[in-house]
Amino acid sequence: MRLVVVSAGLSVPSSTRLLADRLAAATAGRTAAEVRVIELRDLAVEIAHTFTNGFPPPPLADAFAAVAEADGLIAVTPVFSASYSGLFKSFFDALSVTDEDALAGKPVLIGATGGTARHSLVLDHALRPLFAYLRAVVVPTGVYAASEDWGAEGLDGRTERAAEELAALMKGLSGAARPRPRRDSFEEVVPFEQRLAALRPAG
Numbered sequence: 001m002r003l004v005v006v007s008a009g010l011s012v013p014s015s016t017r018l019l020a021d022r023l024a025a026a027t028a029g030r031t032a033a034e035v036r037v038i039e040l041r042d043l044a045v046e047i048a049h050t051f052t053n054g055f056p057p058p059p060l061a062d063a064f065a066a067v068a069e070a071d072g073l074i075a076v077t078p079v080f081s082a083s084y085s086g087l088f089k090s091f092f093d094a095l096s097v098t099d100e101d102a103l104a105g106k107p108v109l110i111g112a113t114g115g116t117a118r119h120s121l122v123l124d125h126a127l128r129p130l131f132a133y134l135r136a137v138v139v140p141t142g143v144y145a146a147s148e149d150w151g152a153e154g155l156d157g158r159t160e161r162a163a164e165e166l167a168a169l170m171k172g173l174s175g176a177a178r179p180r181p182r183r184d185s186f187e188e189v190v191p192f193e194q195r196l197a198a199l200r201p202a203g
Contacts, residue, residue, distance in 0.1 A: 001031050001032070001033040001034070001071040001072070001170055002033060002034050002036070002066075002069060002070045002071050002072075003024060003027055003028060003031065003033035003034065003035045003036070003070060003071065003072045003073075003074065003170070004035075004036050004037075004038065004066050004067050004070035004072075004073050004074070005020045005021075005023070005024045005035060005036070005037045005038065005073075005074045005075075005076070006020075006038050006040065006067070006073065006074070006075045006076070006088075006091065007020040007037060007038070007039055007040065007076050008040045008041075008076065008077040008078060008084070008085050008087050008088035008091070009039070009041065009076075009078060009113075010041050010078065010085075010087075014078075015078075015113045015145065015147075015150070016076050016077065016078045016112075016113045017037075017039070017076075018150075019076050019111050019113055019143065019145050020037065020074060020076040020111065021037075022159050023074050023076070023109060023111055023143060023159055023162065023163060024037070024074055026159050026160055026162075026163030026164075027072065027074065027109070027163040027166050027167050027170075029163075030163060030164060030167035031072075031167045031170050031171060033071065033072065033170065036066055036070075038063045038066065038067070040087050040088065040091050041087070042059075043059060043060050043063060043091070044087055046059055046060035047060060047087070047090050047091055047094055048090075050094045050097075050098075051090070051093075051094065056094065056098055060094070061098075064094075064095050064098055064099065064102065067095060067102060067103070068095075068099055068102040068103075070106065071107075071170045072106070072107045072108070072109070072166050072167075072169065072170040073103070073106055073107070073108045073109070073136070074108075074109045074111065074166070075088075075092075075108060075109070075110055075111070075127070075131070076110075076111035076112065076113070077111075077112050077113075077127070078112070078113050078114065079112055079113065079114035079119045079122050082119055082122060082126075083122060083126045084112070084122065084126050084127060084130070089130070092130065092134065096134055101135075102134075103131065103134040103135060103136040104134070104135040104136070105135065105136070105137060106136050106137065107136070107137050107139065107166055107169035107170055108131050108136040108137065108138050108139070108166075109138075109139050109141075109142070109143070109162050109163070109165070109166040110123055110127040110128065110131065110138060110139075110142045110143075111123075111142060111143040111144070111145070111162075112127065112142075112143075112144050112145075113144070113145045113146075114144070114145075114146055114147075115146065115147050116146055116147070117144075117146040117148070117149075119144070119146070120144040120146070122144070123142035123143075123144055124142070127142065128142065137169060139162060139165040139166050139169065140165055141158060141161045141162040141165055142162065143155070143158045143159055143162050
């Protein structure tokens with residue numbers, strides 16, 4: 001199995017990367033999955049170029065392919081202005097433009113880091129809706145780590161619970177091909193003339 005970790009931390013060392021590594025280790029320990037970490041700060045220029053010319057450069061295309069082919073995804077962002085970072089959002093925007101089905105049906109564990117516990121709702125008001133829109137399967141437990149959480153018992157408990165949920169989903173889907181996502185009816189574009197002809201009485 002393949003587990004991909006997307007970390008949007010900007011500093012070195014980064015608390016965002018630290019949380020991502022903890023979540024990855026806890027999940028891999030339950031699945032024996034091969035782990036790949038994608039550091040978005042290393043792809044910032046490539047992400048910007050994708051929006052300006054419409055084509056992801058090779059390093060970014062490789063990251064997109066890894067995400068699309070993964071059996072599970074861990075996505076962790078620092079909190080900026082009470083939401084995910086612009087770099088984090090831009091990566092998934094560019095991914096969905098390149099392959100709108102890349103995350104459809106894929107198990108995703110969401111995480112975030114911030115300076116205060118007051119931003120913990122970012123998991124439910126920003127991250128969860130983002131991945132629901134991309135048709136991913138978001139595990140019930142998200143993990144938020146404020147500055148005071150490091151070394152605290154509660155963070156370890158949330159990490160283990162979230163990892164267990166992601167591992168269970170990954171094991172459930174392993175060995176079975178993900179069904180090709182169906183288009184919603186509003187995504188099917190039917191010419192107006194064709195719709196009008198369907199309304200005319202026969203004969």
